[in-house]
Amino acid sequence: MKPWQIESAVSELCKDIERMVKRKDYTCMSEQDLTFEFLICILGSGVRYELSLAYASAVQSANLKKRMNSNERAYSIEGVLNSPAYSSVNGKIFSRYRYPKRAAKHIAESFYNVEQKYGSLKDMVGAMNGPSELRRELICVCPGIGPKQSSHYVKNIGFTDNVAILDRHILTYLKLIDDVDICPKQVSKIDQYEEVERRFIDNVSKFNHAVSVVDQSMWFVMRALGKEAYT
Numbered sequence: 001m002k003p004w005q006i007e008s009a010v011s012e013l014c015k016d017i018e019r020m021v022k023r024k025d026y027t028c029m030s031e032q033d034l035t036f037e038f039l040i041c042i043l044g045s046g047v048r049y050e051l052s053l054a055y056a057s058a059v060q061s062a063n064l065k066k067r068m069n070s071n072e073r074a075y076s077i078e079g080v081l082n083s084p085a086y087s088s089v090n091g092k093i094f095s096r097y098r099y100p101k102r103a104a105k106h107i108a109e110s111f112y113n114v115e116q117k118y119g120s121l122k123d124m125v126g127a128m129n130g131p132s133e134l135r136r137e138l139i140c141v142c143p144g145i146g147p148k149q150s151s152h153y154v155k156n157i158g159f160t161d162n163v164a165i166l167d168r169h170i171l172t173y174l175k176l177i178d179d180v181d182i183c184p185k186q187v188s189k190i191d192q193y194e195e196v197e198r199r200f201i202d203n204v205s206k207f208n209h210a211v212s213v214v215d216q217s218m219w220f221v222m223r224a225l226g227k228e229a230y231t
Helices: 003-020 031-043 049-061 070-081 100-117 121-127 131-141 147-156 168-178 190-207 211-230
Strands: none
Touching: 003 168, 003 190, 003 211, 031 049, 031 100, 031 121, 031 147, 049 070, 070 100, 100 121, 100 131, 121 131, 131 147, 131 190, 147 190, 168 190, 168 211, 190 211
C-alpha cells in the first residue's frame, strides 16, 4: 500500500478519534485514577491491552495497603495476577496474567519508590515541569517502565498531547516514508526514543491533529493493514 493511502485512512480516523475520545486531565484525576493508568502501563508490556486492563482492575480492587513492605505487597499482587480476572472489554475471563512474578515485583517496587520519594503519584506528577521530565522520572523510579510505557502514561493521563507511542506499527510507518529501519531496541533508551519521536512528530504535522491523536490513529490503521502495509 502506498504511504498516501495509509495517510488518507489515518486522516479520516483522526476526525473520529477527536470526536469520540474524551481526553483526560491529570489535574482533575484522583490518586485512584492515576494509579489505574499506572498499573495498565506496567501490566501492558508484552501483553494484549484487554489482559492488562483486566488485571489492572483486579490489582486495584485488591486495595493493597501502604503499610505493607515491598516484599509483602509483591507477594499479594502476585496472588492476584495468578488468579482469574474479568475483562470488561470483551467479557472474557482470563485464567492468569502472563508474567505474574515479574509484574508483581515491578508494581510493588514502583509503588514503594514513588511513596518514599513523593508520597503519591499525584504529588509526583504535580512536581514535574514537562513531559520529558515526567517520562525520565518514571523510568528512573519505576522498574519495568521504559520510554514506551512512560509515554503511554504521560499521554493517558492527559499530561501532554505531544508524545508518540513508538511501537512496531509506528516504526513500520516511519520505514515506509523515510526508508530507514528502526528496530524496537533502538528506542529502548529515552534519548534515542525522543530522537525518533521528533522525526515522527515532524512527519505527522501535516495532519493538523494532536500528535497523540495521529499516533493512535496510525496504530489502528497499521495494525489493521498488517503485511499489506508493505505491498
